Amino acid sequence: MTDGSLISPETSRTAAVRRGFRAALHATEIDTRLMGMLGALAIIWIGFHFWTGGTFLTPRNLWNLSVQTATVAIMATGMVLIIVSRNIDLSVGSVLGAVGMAMAMLQREILPEWIGYDHWAMWIIALAAGLLLGALIGGLHGFIIAYVGVPSFIVTLGGLLVWRGVAWWQASGQTIAPMDKTFQLLGGGSRGNIGGFWSWIVGAVACGLILLLLVNGRRQRGKFGLRLRPVWADIVLGALYCGVVLGAIGYLNRYFLPERVAAARGGGNIPFGLANPVLILIGVTLVMTFIATRLRFGRYVFAIGGNPEAAELGGIKTRWVVMKAFILMGVLVAIAAAVQTARLNAAVSGLGQSAELYVIAAAVIGGTSLAGGVGTITGAVLGALVMQSLQSGMVLVGVEAPIQDVAAGIVLVFAVALDSILKRRPK
Template sequence: MHTPAPQEAAPKRSLMQSLELDTRLLGMIGAFVVICLVFNLITDGRFLTARNIFNLAIQTVSVAIMATGMVFVIVTRHIDLSVGAVLAICSAVMGVLQVQLLPAYFGLGHPAIMPLTVLGGLVTGAVIGAFNGWLVGYQRIPAFIVTLGGLLIWRNVGWYLTDGQTLGPLDQTFRLFGGVEGTMGSAISWGLGALFSVLAVFALWRGRQAKIRHEFPVKPLWAEGAMMVIAVGAIMGLVAILNSYEIPIGRLKRQFEAAGETMPVGYVDYYGLPISVLLLILIAVAMTLIARRTRFGRYVFAAGGNPDAAELSGINTRMLTVKIFMLMGVLCAISAMVAQARLANHTNDIGTLDELRVIAAAVIGGTALAGGVGTIYGAVLGAIIMQSLQSGMAMVGVDAPFQNIVVGGVLVLAVWIDIQYRKRTGEKV
């Protein structure tokens, strides 16, 4: 009688394997947590207050927005050293428009000033970005040289546009993009948090269903549920922190006085989610969808993984380069809008050294300089880690030169760790 051979038991999966978490992402989150705990301890609990987290969030936005575009640039084996200078000229154009030209034509406070100002900045960034992409893609000038020249050119063109002057005050509606003056309030912030939580759960569930349809392996249901709980907890936790930051009484009184009302005794209100942070979230989601769900995104990673094969397969890599640098220019303009609104004026040193911060954020976030590998969420987290380091050192009293030394060291360390990780996993270095 034939006895069937006993089936081998399926190998047990660890908790990490069941959750299918990216170890590189976990390492970044772990580093961020350690940074926060260390600075919170050194500052006697001041680092993890609602006020500091709110300020940290709005200070991160400008660099993080540009870092999402830098991922595409580096993935395709290029570099953009001109992003800080492009931000500066976009800020100069928007400053001239809303302080000098448009008020002279429409009058102060006209509702058309803000949208026309933003449009002017976006067009400026798009044109400069497309020009850079044309030089790189069609004229075959190395991106390093093109953007190094742009670093020297565009900031100084902006200086001539403004005659070297600081421009202000900015349009009142435009300043809402800066952070403190533009927040959603606690009620709307809770609503947005709930909406984003639902969307996150839906995205995770839809991704699971797509894997099932294509007969790919999926996580156990409990692991999928755990990921949903983590996502919802992170979203609602951030909203709860931002909603716990009280608006100062003096500011509330001025708001009531401006409306011709008297502030009730004991009235309290909270800032909630800043408009600039909401803008970053929307851009990060949009860039992630572009990277993962569109033909353009697939072409970007295909060209970065193997440019010759991508070109032989029919991808117009030259036009793709133009589009990538044009997108980078548009993101620089959006960052200029946020940075200028946060400062409440245009200054000629706006965006200084941002090119280094943006590249560092993308690289710390796991974008491979060899091309073909990178994530949007990694770049945003890299920007948050860098800003946390700088803010923490500033609170402790570390001077600016040493802050730059630390950031530079962290960048080199992050690249070294990434190289070691890729060697162990067999990825391209």
């Protein structure tokens, strides 16, 4: 071919380098999708940092961002499984309102008559009741969807109306505030965090777990004689993950308590450390990832999304699996409701309004396919972080609320469009 001689040595060398880079990337088995999202997040963060004149990437703002992301991200982890199973849940915002209001009523109006205000067990009882209520509501939705056969779009659209009404009806539209002192800790704030020292401990434990998983993975694959990642790839990955975790903790730990609060605790620079909502989010993400990838239930959810008929023929009780997914969603909404009411220190009848849109958007931006069968938990959490970063950045810049919605909507459609264009391109 004459074309061969036309390629200059430079281009073929860069092509070789690129190929080498791709091969290296492939060897680490890193999800390129996830990398793309992290890249997008970096662009958003750096962009807003300059646009806001250097306030976006401060420890204070990132700390706030981490807390604000928690509620949407917690719900998005459940929404992934719902969407993967070829369903949708439009009711999560309203259920959050109804469950949040119920937990607020319980601790302000009902329980104090028995155990008094600010009892140590107050938050436990209120939270447990909320989780139960969330599970029941999710179970009801799931039952109607799976066993009666009404499409999830319709059932949860009805739920969106019903539970918003129930949220109002419980307190006749009144605002219930403040929350019990023990309950408030679930929402973060100056007391609802674990401080600098324990944040480092969490970071150290996370690093330990990362290394353990990598080593264990190698050993297991070796034992079964399966293909191993190159050792260098594992070392690079381990160092990278640990570096990111410890770096994030170190940076967030530079956000200190206000002087007045710090003075009461001995003065000086006392770091907030990780906020309780963030810890809850980390826990939820780990548990949900475990459920989605290591348990039969998770495997079945994906199989149903990929081919419902094959799942049925494989002997899977598909209806029960779908119902369980909705129960799980209800529980996660209840956790988010607890965090949200505790953070606001109040329950209002509009609590969680239009949260469903942000939750679905987070899952979809995070790579969940509305056609079913595809999605990851970490992707959804990152998606929530992207959405929240945009919103938070625009607030800092001073963009008006309606324009924020315009931007969020455009980003959502753009992200999904980009994804489908990239997917269509031959590999």
